[in-house]
Amino acid sequence: MVQRVAIYCRVSTTDQSCSRQERDLLEYAKKADYEVVGVWKETTSGSKNNRTKRKQVMSLAQARKIDGVLVTELTRWGRSTIDLITTLQDLAHWGVSVIAITGLQFDLTTPQGKLIASVMASLAEFERDLVRERVCSGLAAAKAKGKQLGRKPGQRVKADKYAPKVLQMVFEGHSYRQIARELHLSKTTVNEIVKRDKQKNCSFLS
Structure with a gap:
């Protein structure tokens, strides 16, 4: 059961803002009765690997300080299909899910999550x-x-x-x-x- 979540927002360029993502995610977390441990925002291209804030969220997950990561959509989290499946596997190992604002919860320990992982592995x-x-x-x-x-x-x-x-x-x-x-x-x-x-x-x- 997800209770503690880290909110992760990302935009690609400096002329964009994370404000809308942050607002929507905070509103969603409130409705879902999640405890928000923090909001991490960064500006970097989806193809780049220099995501300092995402690394901080991953460290929180590894330390078992959160139960889930809340994002507006998976493209905000994963750099590619390969990167997405790799990070989801790491998070699953630590008992942490990635939750999209659409309501989809990517937990690779569930039957639905395993199916999604299988499809994404094929895409990777x-x-x-x-x-x-x-x-x-x-x-x-x-x-x-x-x-x-x-x-x-x-x-x-x-x-x-x-x-x-x-x-x-x-x-x-x-x-x-x-x-x-x-x-x-x-x-x-x-x-x-x-x-x-x-x-x-x-x-x-x-």
């Missing part, structure tokens, strides 16, 4: 395939122009050691930041491991 895989296809196309074009791709052998001992685990966690839907934190790697190293794997997969298609 589709999204990854599209990204992989675009990367392969770009690499093929670069190769055709004679550009040298990748590093020389023997220069990435640590990265090669962690590559299987990194790729497995990426497949499971974890974000690069989460993987870097759990494996004590830099986000750049994680990104390079995934990039090399995509290059290798593309080579099989050429």
Whole structure:
């Protein structure tokens, strides 16, 4: 039963305001008899990963200080399908739901939540395939122009050691930041491991 909620508002540009989102969410919380522990507002593009306020809300969830996150719609919370399913999984692990103002409650421990998670996981895989296809196309074009791709052998001992685990966690839907934190790697190293794997997969298609 959701009782304590954190309100999260986000707009994409500085000429926009979170005021309307905040007003609507506070009104909804009052009607639903939720205890609002705080309101977190930030201005950042949906594609950017520098969401300081969202990280603070996630920290509250991990500390079991809230039962739910209240948003106007899921696009305000998730950066992409992959990011959305990853954060929902983390929140579910901590017993926290994401609640949209439409009344939809995304709790992955319920049958409805599991169904939604399954659908979103399929969409995330589709999204990854599209990204992989675009990367392969770009690499093929670069190769055709004679550009040298990748590093020389023997220069990435640590990265090669962690590559299987990194790729497995990426497949499971974890974000690069989460993987870097759990494996004590830099986000750049994680990104390079995934990039090399995509290059290798593309080579099989050429």
